[in-house]
Amino acid sequence: MGKRPTILDVAHHAGVSKSTVSLVLQRSPLVKAQTAELVRKSMADLGYVYNRAAAQLRSGGVGLIGMVINDLRNPFFTEFAISVQMALSARGYATIVSNSDEDADLQAQVTGSMIEHGVSGLIMSPAYGDATGALFDRIARGGLPCLQMLRQVDQRTDLFPFASFDYSAGGRAATRALLASGARNIAFVGGVEGREITQERLSGYLSEMRSAGRAPFVLYGRASRAFGRDAAKVLAREHPEIDAAICFNDLVALGVHSGCAEIGRRVGADFQLIGFDDIEESAQVYPQLSSVSCDIESFGSYTAYLMAEWLEKGNKPAPEYRAPVRLVTRSSSGGPDR
Known part of the structure; x- marks a missing residue:
């Protein structure tokens, strides 16, 4: 990133004085409209903020x-x-x-x-x-x-600089847990196909399924409750062999949870389910929803720290950082309600 343009740079580019640029910034009526437009064009050309x-x-x-x-x-x-x-x-x-x-x-x-x-x-x-x-x-x-x-x-x-969570590790942990609990045909549900965030959450699942010699099944769709509810019905009607699902996020998982209740499929007994993000509602539904937990409160504080250090001390963050995640197992995937 080059040197940030200054008022002096704008003045030189526009061929006017520094005071004229200042007056334009203050929207002063003392500056002729043609001159003000020239200054604003110079600001845009230089990327002046x-x-x-x-x-x-x-x-x-x-x-x-x-x-x-x-x-x-x-x-x-x-x-x-x-x-x-x-x-x-x-x-x-x-x-x-x-x-x-x-x-x-x-x-x-x-x-x-x-x-x-x-x-x-x-x-x-x-x-x-x-x-x-x-x-x-x-x-x-x-x-x-x-x-x-x-x-x-x-x-x-x-x-x-970019910072997020280790979603791939979360997908691996969720898939391993479902396989260990006896699930044989595990689907990945939700996420828009082709987007990097979808691929991140999907990659760990695909890796573990390959290692276990199991065929993956992916049902792409919007990251919403409505899609999850419809997906529960599609899976039961068209793919009855699917006995477990990892969802792109908890909103999709809560939708699947609701859809299963609507068609009489028991979450945790007939169908195992794990979400992503571990939002508060995950522990409030019944049966409680297992989820890949991201410590979003600490991550938010860390984000604020990065920005403040950059502004106050000139300490630019590392180009990339991944925060750890952990799987919280509840009764939707064979664990106890808490």
Whole structure:
């Protein structure tokens, strides 16, 4: 990442004085419209970001952090956002949080607005889509610290460090547990085909199934309860030999749980089930849902630490980090309710 452009760079590029650029930034009526447009074009060409929050931070004020989350309807991402926000608040930062709703165009819009309002840094659990590449290019031009958390959509981890969980290890642990409990035909249910996050969670399952000499069966679909509920019926009707499932996340698993109840298939007895993420509801349904647990609260605090260290001390995070996971076994896969 090159040197971040300054007001002086903009002034030189536009052929105006530093004070003129400052007046444009303040939306002063003293600057002619043609001159203001010329200055704004230079800002765009250079990737200049007017960062009020960074200036406040240097003078001992409160820094402003932008956080863009792909799906705040999912309790897993909500808990992550809350954990980050609370940890940043404890260090004196204010946080703006936006939900991109898995829409890359909306993500570009809200992130652009945050940049224009002077955030010191960005924390993104990004949505996938065509607009994402151009967005990260814009962030790179502006030299703004930006973390990719939980999902990686840009391969330039030297510019945009990435941190998530060891989902592959979670998939392996879940598959081994089901095989050990007597399951013979295990499906992987949920996740959009072709997405890296789906492949991460799927890879451990595929590896263990190959090692055990078992044929894998994957049923792709949206990471939602509705898909999981429909999947339970499809499996029972069209693939009755499937006697267990690992789900892309707990929302899908809870949907499968509900669908099995609807058709009279007993979770834990007739059909074993494991989810991913271990959201709070997993331990509140009956039978309780086994899940690959991610310590999202600690991960959120760690995210805040990474951003603060980057801003305050210039300590850029390592390009990639994977936090450990653990399997929590409950009665949906043969373990005890707790």
